[in-house]
Amino acid sequence: MSSDLHIELIEKINSKTAKIGVIGLGYVGLPLVIAFSKAGFDVVGFDIDDEKVNLLNRGESYIKHIDITPIKQNSKFKATSDFSKLSEVDVIIICVPTPLNRYREPDMSFVLNTGETISRYLRRGQIVVLESTVYPGATDEDLRPVLEKSGLKAGVDFFLAFSPEREDPGNKGFSLSNIPKVVGGYTEKCLEVAKALYSKVVAKVVPVSTTRTAEAVKLLENIYRSVNIALVNELKMLFDRMGIDIWEVIEAAKTKPFGFQAFYPGPGLGGHCIPIDPFYLTWKAREYDFQTRFIELAGEINTYMPYYVVQKTIEALNRKGKSISGARILLLGLAYKKDVDDARESPAFKLMELFEEKGAVVDYNDPYIPLLPKTRKYKANSKRSVPLTEENLSKYDCVVIVTDHSVYDPDFIVRHANLVVDTRGLIKDKNEKVVKA
Structure with missing residues (x-):
């Protein structure tokens, strides 16, 4: 039966009859909404901030460098704070914050609370993709059990994947469409669905073996930058002397x-x-x-x-x-x-x-x-x-x-x-x- 669900969802994605849901309409979620709208999908944007929801439904942007023309041109787009409508979409992409707490420990509350909400409306044949930056193992070890409170099993009844965002605000040379998209799935079938999904909005999908690997990719990219910036900051102080x-x-x-x-x-x-x-x-x-x-x-x-x-x-x-x-x-x-x-x-x-x-x-x-x-x-x-x-x-x-x-x-x-x-x-x-x- 899971095989049928897997094929059915890929077919819906390929025919663009799949309905896309994006949770979190900020610097990561909004470009995704735009990309899927531009590609011709029926898109629903979810956010707890009613002001954002109302602005988008009026065709107004709250992030200056992001052009929301594709949203305005998509008559099927709708922003909402009614999360019960998650049951109506085929794809659920999570783009919520993952800050640090005062002790510099990961604050996963936004992701896990979102997972709790999804679990109340999750149905068979959907795919859930986490894009928020997390530590290796978070998708499988922390988010999956929350989603499975629905009584559905990941990889069997619904599909689960992780794909790290690679947004660079203000960079006019690179946008979501021309930045390769790394994707890891909980199972092979989960990966196949996620690959089919992102191939509709990005030029190149980069599949990796597990969600943990995909999570580690994002961390490596930003640790590389952090360490090298620290190096030149230290040299700045030395060279000043x-x-x-x-x-x-x-x-x-x-x-x-x-x-x-x-x-x-x-x-x-x-x-x-x-x-x-x-x-x-x-x-x-x-x-x-x-x-x-x-x-x-x-x-x-x-x-x-x-x-x-x-x-x-x-x-x-x-x-x-x-x-x-x-x-x-x-x-x-x-x-x-x-x-x-x-x-x-x-x-x-x-x-x-x-x-x-x-x-x-x-x-x-x-x-x-x-x-x-x-x-x-x-x-x-x-x-x-x-x-x-x-x-x-x-x-x-x-x-x-x-x-x-x-x-x-x-x-x-x-x-x-x-x-x-x-x-x-x-x-x-x-x-x-x-x-x-």
Whole structure:
């Protein structure tokens, strides 16, 4: 019977009569909704945030860099907060957050609570795919038993797979459609269904032997970045003492056509992946009596960077006869990376907190984020982005460049600011007003 279900679902996917359900309509889920809508599928988007649901149903986007035209053109698309409609779809893709708790341990509550909800409506012949970043074993060992509370068995009555998201917000060269999609299935039949599913919206599907392997792929990708960013952050601090510009070093090093890939230092890690994902593996490794020293060291270095920036700012102010207490500081950029409106895990929040703890008065400018958003870690307040004018730049004791948005004109900033602490290498020319940090 499971063989018939497997073939039947693949046939529905191939004929595009399968109905797609995506849970979590954020930076990962929304591109999936768009991709399946564009491919001609009937799509339902699920989210607990009624504001997101209402905006999408009105044809409005809440993420600036994501064009939702395909959704508006898909008369079959519907966003909803009614999860009972999960029983009406053939495909359920989970795209919910997997943050860390205060002890840097994985918070799987969003995934497992979603699994509990799915289990109430799960029916035979559906496939459930987890895209949220997790530790190896989470799909099989943690999510599967929750789904099987439905009385249905994975690989027999329904199909289960893991496929890590590979979104890079703001990257115009790569989108979901042209980024290879790694897929692992709980069983061979689960994998075959998942391959058929994603082949309809991506140029290349990369099947791996198990869900655990697929989960490990995602972690390797982001640990690789975390470790290399930590390396250049450490070298930045060392080279600063040696009077060497790390950005000049990197620019020269990357002319080597083999054996080197450029990574860049900054004020700390941001985004939904790199600051979080490595610690998922670190936590899981304890189960195997293994200490991930390399990963943890990289985490320590990257976590320290905001403190380093604050110390460099204090020293720069002191040289001008200014105290950090009472100093007026303007942070340029709240987003975690350039040219996006995504502030998740941005080091700007930590910098703001540290400066304010030391008595500074802190404002920010970010053309993409007009109002300071609420975060899980930091208390929200009523700060708004201040206009980047000659008058505003000149009234602050120090301007700290946190995000190198393309709209920021380094000459304009240097001309009108009293002091600039540049954490991103935005300002290329040497100037007595500028301190690299």
